[in-house]
Amino acid sequence: MARLKVRVTGIVQGVGFRPFIYRLAVRKGLNGYVRNRGDAGVEILLEGDEEKIDDFLRELRAKKPPLAVIHEIKTSHLKGKYRFKEFTIQKSSREAELSGSIIPPDIAICDDCLRELRDPKDPRYDYFFITCTNCGPRYTVIESLPYDRENTTMRDFPMCQFCMNEYADPLNRRFHAQTIACPKCGPKVYLTDNRGERIESNDPIRMAGQLVSEGHIVAIKGYGGFHLAASTLMDEPLLRLRRAKHRRQKPFAIMARSLDAVRSFAEVNRRERELLTSYARPIVLLKKSENYYLSDLIAPGLHNVGVMLPYTGLHYMLFDMTDDPAFVMTSANPPNQPIVKDDEEALKRLGDIADYMLFHNRRIAQRCDDSVIRVHGESTVFLRRSRGYAPAPIMLRHAAKRCAVGLGGELNNTGCILLGRKAFLTQHIGDVENVETRAFLESSMRHLIHLTNGKVEVIACDLHPKFVTTSLAEEFSEENDWQMIQIQHHHAHIAALMAEHGIDEIIGIACDGYGYGLDGEAWGGEILLCTWESMDFKRLAHLERQPLIGGDLATRYPLRMAAGILHGRVDVEEWLLQHRKSFPHGEREIEVILKQIKRGRGIRTTSCGRILDAAAAILDVCYERTYEGEPAMKLESLAISGRDILKLKPTIANDILDTTEPLIEIFENKSRYSKADLAYSLHSYLARGLAELAIEKAMEENVKAIGFSGGVACNQILTTIMRRIIEDSGLKFLVHNSIPPGDGGLSLGQAAIAAFSNQT
Ligand code: ZN
Numbered sequence: 001m002a003r004l005k006v007r008v009t010g011i012v013q014g015v016g017f018r019p020f021i022y023r024l025a026v027r028k029g030l031n032g033y034v035r036n037r038g039d040a041g042v043e044i045l046l047e048g049d050e051e052k053i054d055d056f057l058r059e060l061r062a063k064k065p066p067l068a069v070i071h072e073i074k075t076s077h078l079k080g081k082y083r084f085k086e087f088t089i090q091k092s093s094r095e096a097e098l099s100g101s102i103i104p105p106d107i108a109i110c111d112d113c114l115r116e117l118r119d120p121k122d123p124r125y126d127y128f129f130i131t132c133t134n135c136g137p138r139y140t141v142i143e144s145l146p147y148d149r150e151n152t153t154m155r156d157f158p159m160c161q162f163c164m165n166e167y168a169d170p171l172n173r174r175f176h177a178q179t180i181a182c183p184k185c186g187p188k189v190y191l192t193d194n195r196g197e198r199i200e201s202n203d204p205i206r207m208a209g210q211l212v213s214e215g216h217i218v219a220i221k222g223y224g225g226f227h228l229a230a231s232t233l234m235d236e237p238l239l240r241l242r243r244a245k246h247r248r249q250k251p252f253a254i255m256a257r258s259l260d261a262v263r264s265f266a267e268v269n270r271r272e273r274e275l276l277t278s279y280a281r282p283i284v285l286l287k288k289s290e291n292y293y294l295s296d297l298i299a300p301g302l303h304n305v306g307v308m309l310p311y312t313g314l315h316y317m318l319f320d321m322t323d324d325p326a327f328v329m330t331s332a333n334p335p336n337q338p339i340v341k342d343d344e345e346a347l348k349r350l351g352d353i354a355d356y357m358l359f360h361n362r363r364i365a366q367r368c369d370d371s372v373i374r375v376h377g378e379s380t381v382f383l384r385r386s387r388g389y390a391p392a393p394i395m396l397r398h399a400a401k402r403c404a405v406g407l408g409g410e411l412n413n414t415g416c417i418l419l420g421r422k423a424f425l426t427q428h429i430g431d432v433e434n435v436e437t438r439a440f441l442e443s444s445m446r447h448l449i450h451l452t453n454g455k456v457e458v459i460a461c462d463l464h465p466k467f468v469t470t471s472l473a474e475e476f477s478e479e480n481d482w483q484m485i486q487i488q489h490h491h492a493h494i495a496a497l498m499a500e501h502g503i504d505e506i507i508g509i510a511c512d513g514y515g516y517g518l519d520g521e522a523w524g525g526e527i528l529l530c531t532w533e534s535m536d537f538k539r540l541a542h543l544e545r546q547p548l549i550g551g552d553l554a555t556r557y558p559l560r561m562a563a564g565i566l567h568g569r570v571d572v573e574e575w576l577l578q579h580r581k582s583f584p585h586g587e588r589e590i591e592v593i594l595k596q597i598k599r600g601r602g603i604r605t606t607s608c609g610r611i612l613d614a615a616a617a618i619l620d621v622c623y624e625r626t627y628e629g630e631p632a633m634k635l636e637s638l639a640i641s642g643r644d645i646l647k648l649k650p651t652i653a654n655d656i657l658d659t660t661e662p663l664i665e666i667f668e669n670k671s672r673y674s675k676a677d678l679a680y681s682l683h684s685y686l687a688r689g690l691a692e693l694a695i696e697k698a699m700e701e702n703v704k705a706i707g708f709s710g711g712v713a714c715n716q717i718l719t720t721i722m723r724r725i726i727e728d729s730g731l732k733f734l735v736h737n738s739i740p741p742g743d744g745g746l747s748l749g750q751a752a753i754a755a756f757s758n759q760t
């Protein structure tokens with residue numbers, strides 16, 4: 001006979017943890033209670049047989065709900081007599097007021113629900129919106145906290161008696177499942193043509209699947225917005241989709257019917273399999289297999305393809321009447337717009353693209369794109385952290401000194417609120433360049449601040465004077481009387497790493513395409529010393545400055561970048577003329593470019609991304625960038641099968657790594673060696689050069705850790721080589737684990753500087 005108090009900390013609120021504890025206690029015949037204790041986690045009091053309490057604790061760890069993350073379990077034995085005759089869930093009235101509450105992300109359909117979906121005897125057989133306490137939409141249905149049905153878009157669907165009984169039964173899997181529904185009382189699905197005219201069908205989902213399989217484009221409403229679905233085996237619908245979305249080359253994500261289907265066209269290792277089948281069901285970038293047989297229009301010029309598995313009942317049913325291994329499932333967003341979430345908006349904006357629309361009548365409260373992940377060896381690299389992850393907080397090692405908000409930069413943006421040890425990041429917002437995406441960031445940020453009940457003191461944004469996010473920060477600051485600080489782009493990248501790993505000082509290697517520098521120049525290949533001691537950092541070294549011929553045009557047309565670098569050592573004129581067709585204005589444009597090069601003035605950049613771009617042009621991989629990162633990504637895809645044939649020694653002088661020489665070497669060896677080997681050689685040069693520089697600086701400054709951040713850190717080859725050299729030197733090498741290395745992680749870095757720094 002024993003009495004035990006148990007404290008569980010971690011992500012244990014709003015994730016079905018208390019009902020789980022209740023069921024477990026009742027099953028073990030234990031009395032007592034479970035209740036939320038705010039930031040202190042969940043408190044459980046148990047009375048009963050000692051053996052049964054031990055069993056309870058074992059199963060608590062082993063069988064916890066999918067979304068729960070347990071950081072610590074503390075137990076203490078209590079003296080005294082039994083006080084409880086049963087086990088209860090104690091509700092605390094103040095729950096909604098607690099700051100930093102956890103808002104659960106959407107979770108993929110669980111195995112139990114999937115089994116019921118397929119069981120003809122089950123009341124929810126064939127019901128597309130089958131969910132339980134362990135699965136279903138969360139963030140995308142929640143309008144306010146506490147997380148009760150009344151505060152979600154499910155309030156439009158009053159429960160029938162059958163659902164009500166399950167909802168009220170503590171021993172049922174759907175006890176307090178806020179999204180509980182059945183074919184009788186829950187959301188309905190229907191098919192229309194592209195003008196919204198109903199198409200009669202007693203099986204609209206499977207009919208939609210067949211339509212996709214036959215070559216039609218179907219807009220499909222999901223948890224966080226609409227997808228556009230198309231065949232992966234036919235070129236025609238993909239060409240149409242590319243034209244309509246103005247996406248000439250940008251890869252489309254696909255949804256495969258099963259893991260076996262994935263293995264028929266892509267390589268899947270253990271870590272990738274775990275991610276594909278996880279509750280978050282992200283899109284995982286997988287290496288195309290030797291006998292890849294899907295349309296080349298899905299991920300043109302890349303060695304990998306983004307794949308996800310079905311994550312709702314609807315998705316599973318979509319494939320039932322087809323043999324297709326996968327469908328293209330790309331976010332339905334018009335160019336430069338957020339993903340479409342409302343029915344009317346869908347008809348208006350997608351009617352021209354889609355042939356048919358598969359709707360359901362449940363409103364979407366928050367839009368949320370799919371997440372995208374890539375695996376480097378054992379570690380996962382977020383390219384986009386959104387559905388399945390956001391807005392669950394990232395738990396930091398140290399508590400913030402003040403509550404701070406970060407609004408990020410411009411491209412691939414997110415927002416962040418940091419309070420206590422929790423960093424809440426918004427879902428993927430996209431490129432904040434116009435009113436629509438600005439409004440999306442603003443409303444998501446307001447929603448998150450409201451849900452977490454954070455008492456914000458500081459708002460941080462980028463140093464760039466013209467970013468939309470900078471003006472939004474000014475607005476927020478004025479409206480709420482928050483202090484506003486501007487953070488240099490690469491400083492924010494490195495600070496995000498420091499916050500994630502809970503360290504106080506670091507030599508950071510920040511490599512990306514562009515960030516506004518302290519001197520107003522374009523930065524992007526930086527070695528920085530960062531600490532929390534002040535809001536400043538030290539720029540210790542960087543890549544060689546290279547001319548951006550024609551400013552932004554050099555980013556769009558990597559041939560310009562290459563010409564600016566090669567000039568003087570190579571007959572650039574002749575080379576450019578060979579490629580005259582790749583310039584919109586042909587020879588006339590080349591004349592202007594040559595004049596600009598000779599004049600030698602204009603903006604320069606230290607960007608690592610631009611060097612990779614230039615190499616992509618030199619090696620004929622990419623002459624025009626049609627999406628963010630395209631030339632560099634295609635260069636990596638080429639290099640992945642190469643080896644270091646040139647073995648160039650990094651040239652470093654005055655803390656600057658030379659980038660001209662390696663590009664000339666590549667140019668001059670084009671006819672001697674394979675392009676893959678040359679592409680790899682450049683990667684090797686940059687990785688070794690940056691690692692050497694960083695190690696030298698770490699020794700000088702007596703810093704023990706080196707970190708790698710910025711969009712270029714998504715590159716597997718660079719990361720792998722750097723890691724080997726830096727770890728061999730006895731230093732720690734840190735990369736991002738829970739947020740994107742690219743600009744999607746910027747908001748956390750900004751908020752971290754505002755929250756952790758000793759202010760000056
Ligand atoms: Zn379920």
Ligand code: ZN
Pocket residue numbers: 159160161162163164181182183184185186
């Ligand atoms: Zn029902």
Ligand code: FE
Pocket residue numbers: 489493512513514515710711742743
């Ligand atoms: Fe960046």
